[in-house]
Amino acid sequence: MARWQPGAAQRLVVAAVDLFTEQGYDATTVTQIAERAGVTKSTFFRYFSDKRELLVAGQETLSRLLADGITEAPEGAGPLQAVAAGLERASSAMGPANREIGPRLEAAVAASTELQERDALKSVGLAAAMTAALVARGVPEPTAHLAGELGVLAFKRGYARWCEGDRDDTEGLAPHALAALEELRAATASLT
Incomplete structure (x- = not known):
């Protein structure tokens, strides 16, 4: 080449x-x-x-897309609705190449402590981007932080399901990430 x-x-x-x-x-x-x-x-x-x-290739772009989606969510949207908008925006940038590399990347991370540490830092960065975008919308910091963390969990869960799912699925990552966010939102109700 x-x-x-x-x-x-x-x-x-x-x-x-x-x-x-x-x-x-x-x-x-x-x-x-x-x-x-x-x-x-x-x-x-x-x-x-x-x-x-190499593990965090695209992290800046992903963080920006998540934050942009949150920023552009409709006025009056709650924190998790804004996070959902961020997940939709970020999901739109994920294509077949991202889906194909996912399981191999997960296996590489699982086999290396150094990569696990870097992956954890990536998650922190994504959550921080979402938290900052939510705070800028006027969401109180503790609520924004919790919503950002839920957003990262939803993205990761949705991405894993998308990668493992039916290859004929043409809907993309967004439905998987949004379903994961809804599951997490429902799970938080059981915490009280």
Whole structure:
């Protein structure tokens, strides 16, 4: 593959996940990832500071989409309604490539303590983006924080179901994430 072909970042992520799955995170080198993706090692470092950062490729975009959806939710929408709007917005950016890589990425994370730590930081970042967007809408901080955390849980649960689901499903991620959010909302009622 020529170095100038588009999609180098995506190819690097796919190559890394494949290698992490095949030989483990610790045994995989940046050089191997770059070679598998058909790019140079210096191209790798233009996109990522190290191999661990491959796990959070797209986190900034995902955080922005979640926050934008919350910000643009109708006036008067409650916190979870606004989170639902954020989940819908973020889900719209998730396509077949995201669905295909999900189970392999999950397996790679499960096999590496370092990746588990980075995945936890990613979740914190997503929750913080949603919390900030909710606070900007006037939601009190404790409520905004709880709603943001529920949003992250709903996104993760919905994403897992979407990845495991019927491949003929053309509805995308949104229905799965929204169903997970509704389940979590219902579960909170049993906490009292």
